[in-house]
Amino acid sequence: MYSTGNSLSNKAVLANLPSEVLCLNMALRPLILLLVALIIAGAGAFFVMRPAPTEIPSLSSSATTTPSAILEDSGQYYEITASYPEDIALAPDATAVAKASAEAMIDAWVKETVATFKSNASLDTLTEEDIRVQGLDQGRTYTLGMEYETYTGPATVSYLFELYEDTLGAHPNAYYRSFTFDSSSGRELRIADLFEGTTYLQTLSRISREKLIPHIAKMTDTTEEELDTEYIESGTTPDPNNFQVFYLTASDLTIVFPPYQVGPWVLGTQTVAIPRSELSAELKPPYR
Numbered sequence: 001m002y003s004t005g006n007s008l009s010n011k012a013v014l015a016n017l018p019s020e021v022l023c024l025n026m027a028l029r030p031l032i033l034l035l036v037a038l039i040i041a042g043a044g045a046f047f048v049m050r051p052a053p054t055e056i057p058s059l060s061s062s063a064t065t066t067p068s069a070i071l072e073d074s075g076q077y078y079e080i081t082a083s084y085p086e087d088i089a090l091a092p093d094a095t096a097v098a099k100a101s102a103e104a105m106i107d108a109w110v111k112e113t114v115a116t117f118k119s120n121a122s123l124d125t126l127t128e129e130d131i132r133v134q135g136l137d138q139g140r141t142y143t144l145g146m147e148y149e150t151y152t153g154p155a156t157v158s159y160l161f162e163l164y165e166d167t168l169g170a171h172p173n174a175y176y177r178s179f180t181f182d183s184s185s186g187r188e189l190r191i192a193d194l195f196e197g198t199t200y201l202q203t204l205s206r207i208s209r210e211k212l213i214p215h216i217a218k219m220t221d222t223t224e225e226e227l228d229t230e231y232i233e234s235g236t237t238p239d240p241n242n243f244q245v246f247y248l249t250a251s252d253l254t255i256v257f258p259p260y261q262v263g264p265w266v267l268g269t270q271t272v273a274i275p276r277s278e279l280s281a282e283l284k285p286p287y288r
Contacts, residue, residue, distance in 0.1 A: 062151060062249045062250070063149035063150060063151060063160075064149075064150045064151070064152060066085050066086075066087065066089060066150045067085070067086040067087055068083045068084065068085065068086055068148075069083070069084055069085070069086040070082070070083055071083075071084070071110060071111075071114065073114065073118075075123065077121075077123060077126065077131075077136045077141055077142060078118065078121060078123055078141055078142040078143070078144075079141050079142070079143050079144075080114055080117065080118075080143075080144045080145075081144075081145050081146070082110050082113075082114060082144070082145075082146035083146060083147050083148060084106055084107070084110045084146070084148060084159075084161070085103075085106065085148065085150065085159055087103070088102040088103045088106070088157070088181065088186075089150070089152070089157050090102065090157065090181065090183050090184070090186055091183040091184050093184055094183065094184055094185070094186055095186070097186075098184075098185055098186025098187075099186060101186055102179075102181050102186045102188070105179070105188060106159065106179055109177070109179075110146070113144075113146070113163070113177075114144065117142075117144045117165065120167070121142045121167065123142070134168050135168070140168055141166075142166065142167060142168065143164070143165070143166040143172075144163070144164070144165050144166075145163065145164035145165075146161060146162075146163050146164075147161070147162050148160060148161045148162070149162075151247040151248060151249050151254075152249070152250070153248035153249055153250060153287070154250065154286075154287075155182060155183050155184070155286040155287055156180050156181065156182060156183055156189065156248045156287065157180070157181050157183055158178060158179065158180040158181075158246075158247035158248055159178065159179045159180075159247075160176065160178045160245070160247050160256065161176060161177045161178070161179075162174065162176055163175050163176065163177070171265065173259075174258060174259055174268075174269065175258050175259075176245045176256050176258050176269070177245065178244075178245045178246055178247055178256065180246065180247060180248060182286075190240070190244070191204075191240055191243045191244060191246055192240060193284075194248075194253070194283055194284060194287045195279075195282050195283055195284065196282060196283070196284055197282060199282065200279075200282045201238035201239070201240065201243070202238050203279065203282060204236075204238070204243050204255065204274075205236050205237060205238045205242075207272070207274055207278070208236040208243075208255060208257075208262075208272045209229075209232060209233070209236050211272045211274075212232050212236070212257075212262055212270060212272060213227060213229060213232060215270070216232065216262070216263055216267065216270070219267060220267075231260075231261075231262050231263045231264065232262045232263070235257060235261040235262040236257075236262060242257075242261070243255050245257075245258070248276075248287065251275060251276060251277075252273040252274060252275055252276060253273075253274045253276055253279060254271055254272065254273045254274070255271065255272045255274070256269065256270075256271050257269065257270040257271070257272070276288060
């Protein structure tokens with residue numbers, strides 16, 4: 001009933017319009033329809049298309065290159081490329097058993113990470129609706145990329161893995177895993193293994209905040225007083241989990257904070273390089 005009344009009313013209005021207006025309306029109608037079609041197509045492309053993963057940039061100029069093994073796996077709706085060290089560069093006095101143990105640890109972690117990625121994607125149970133809703137029939141794919149960098153300290157060798165993971169969400173994710181080995185024993189070192197005593201977490205927390213606050217204030221073009229430090233404070237509390245990704249170089253202990261730990265996604269990964277000389281009172285002698 002209401003639809004019919006509106007239609008009759010519209011016809012009455014059109015009948016009273018000047019002929020020039022009617023001609024202009026008819027002439028513009030194809031152009032308007034074309035613009036609407038382009039807008040719809042562009043919106044569809046925005047949701048369907050996603051840039052291909054790019055190479056993860058180096059976090060430090062002190063990284064070195066070591067021979068790599070490559071694990072590649074792909075299917076109709078996924079693609080995986082993982083690069084990891086083929087040879088663990090321990091000290092000459094390290095035993096063959098120590099070297100083999102370190103290599104086996106990284107090899108197992110890589111394979112477990114790949115298996116977990118595939119399992120979480122539920123690739124074996126995708127329905128036709130899943131494929132359509134996720135845009136898999138339009139060329140989108142689940143993607144896992146893994147690269148690493150090597151850092152050498154006086155008594156350590158560190159491997160920092162940088163992972164790119166696209167699970168078809170709002171944006172891809174980046175996260176990190178580090179392995180630091182004692183160069184002689186081949187034992188993996190956690191952050192607590194580098195220090196004597198229990199006050200090191202307070203020290204790392206304090207120094208990280210002192211360095212991150214001015215750095216992020218500059219990045220966001222604001223003052224240190226006006227900067228919202230909630231992210232930084234929560235991501236640098238004296239908790240070993242906040243400092244679990246790290247590596248040692250000839251001069252520094254560097255802590256890696258992935259996206260979201262000390263700032264929103266847009267700020268990306270943050271690193272804090274602390275000269276080992278500032279930590280000498282708390283570091284164990286081999287790592288000073």
